[in-house]
Amino acid sequence: xxxxxxxxxxxxxxxxxxxxxxxxxxxxxxxxxxxxxxxxxxxxxxxxxxxxxxxxxxxxxxxxxxxxxxxxxxxxxxxxxxxxxxxxxxxxxxxxxxxxxxxxxxxxxxxxxxxxxxxxxxxxxxxxxxxxxxxxxxxxxxxxxxxxxxxxxxxxxxxxxxxxxxxxxxxxxxxxxxxxx
Amino acid sequence: xxxxxxxxxxxxxxxxxxxxxxxxxxxxxxxxxxxxxxxxxxxxxxxxxxxxxxxxxxxxxxxxxxxxxxxxxxxxxxxxxxxxxxxxxxxxxxxxxxxxxxxxxxxxxxxxxxxxxxxxxxxxxxxxxxxxxxxxxxxxxxxxxxxxxxxxxxxxxxxxxxxxxxxxx
Numbered sequence: 001x002x003x004x005x006x007x008x009x010x011x012x013x014x015x016x017x018x019x020x021x022x023x024x025x026x027x028x029x030x031x032x033x034x035x036x037x038x039x040x041x042x043x044x045x046x047x048x049x050x051x052x053x054x055x056x057x058x059x060x061x062x063x064x065x066x067x068x069x070x071x072x073x074x075x076x077x078x079x080x081x082x083x084x085x086x087x088x089x090x091x092x093x094x095x096x097x098x099x100x101x102x103x104x105x106x107x108x109x110x111x112x113x114x115x116x117x118x119x120x121x122x123x124x125x126x127x128x129x130x131x132x133x134x135x136x137x138x139x140x141x142x143x144x145x146x147x148x149x150x151x152x153x154x155x156x157x158x159x160x161x162x163x164x165x166x167x168x169x170x171x172x173x174x175x176x177x178x179x180x181x
Numbered sequence: 182x183x184x185x186x187x188x189x190x191x192x193x194x195x196x197x198x199x200x201x202x203x204x205x206x207x208x209x210x211x212x213x214x215x216x217x218x219x220x221x222x223x224x225x226x227x228x229x230x231x232x233x234x235x236x237x238x239x240x241x242x243x244x245x246x247x248x249x250x251x252x253x254x255x256x257x258x259x260x261x262x263x264x265x266x267x268x269x270x271x272x273x274x275x276x277x278x279x280x281x282x283x284x285x286x287x288x289x290x291x292x293x294x295x296x297x298x299x300x301x302x303x304x305x306x307x308x309x310x311x312x313x314x315x316x317x318x319x320x321x322x323x324x325x326x327x328x329x330x331x332x333x334x335x336x337x338x339x340x341x342x343x344x345x346x347x348x349x350x
Contacts, residue, residue: 034279
């Protein structure tokens with residue numbers, strides 16, 4: 001018994017080492033969202049494409065869609081744009097943009113220069129919709145189901161791997177669930 | 182000449198260092214963000230300052246809302262200001278932040294199942310440490326007792342040994 005006790009420090013060391021090892025690979029910037037499985041907040045905002053019409057929650061797609069927070073100032077958004085463009089061309093999923101804390105004329109130029117994968121981009125110039133969505137910086141991407149409930153959130157750039165391994169499976173899961181109901 | 186220069190040069194350097202130190206000390210805390218908010222009462226302003234200090238900036242992570250110039254921190258300060266002016270209580274404002282950003286936004290997290298280790302982890306480590314120290318102390322005691330209590334045979338042997346030391350052969 002006392003022999004076994006000798007191994008206690010080794011055990012403690014191993015547990016600590018394992019925890020710290022895991023800590024090395026945690027990204028402190030990706031905070032868990034408290035808004036998963038909560039309905040989208042209410043809003044009443046114009047879009048870049050239609051400046052004189054305001055949209056609300058009810059106007060959003062009634063099938064699962066992506067909600068992408070972007071801005072013309074945001075370099076990572078430029079990086080993930082080709083992925084969204086390809087997805088839009090292949091009609092994989094409707095993508096709605098939220099132009100977050102940007103100048104609408106700059107956003108318009110950005111879309112002309114880089115192409116728009118969005119059905120439309122909701123203008124959130126003062127960032128209030130962003131706050132209600134718990135956003136802390138572009139890019140962030142939500143998966144919203146057909147009933148306007150947030151089902152998934154990805155923080156940061158979406159590259160091809162993330163698209164294939166995270167976004168598409170999560171989207172398929174939401175779709176399967178919607179089809180069951 | 183070079184010898185004469187030596188002393189004044191050193192004192193000059195000292196003066197400069199002192200000046201530099203004085204400058205650094207007098208700079209005080211740097212206010213990163215200055216918003217032009219107008220309050221009706223000093224109490225509202227005090228509440229605003231208190232709340233901005235209590236919430237953590239979700240973007241820059243290791244500063245509070247007061248010390249952060251990040252876009253979202255600016256917006257959150259504006260929200261706090263507007264809610265104070267609307268007459269909302271501190272609890273309502275905290276609830277607003279929690280509903281959107283979760284426990285992360287609080288520098289003093291609430292006591293819940295998820296944060297219990299955060300609150301009492303240090304106490305746990307103290308208890309484990311205390312337990313280890315107690316074990317060491319308890320094990321050390323018998324060694325002392327054996328060293329002090331000799332029976333008569335041992336006393337005799339000790340006396341003989343000491344005699345040997347006194348009269349080296």
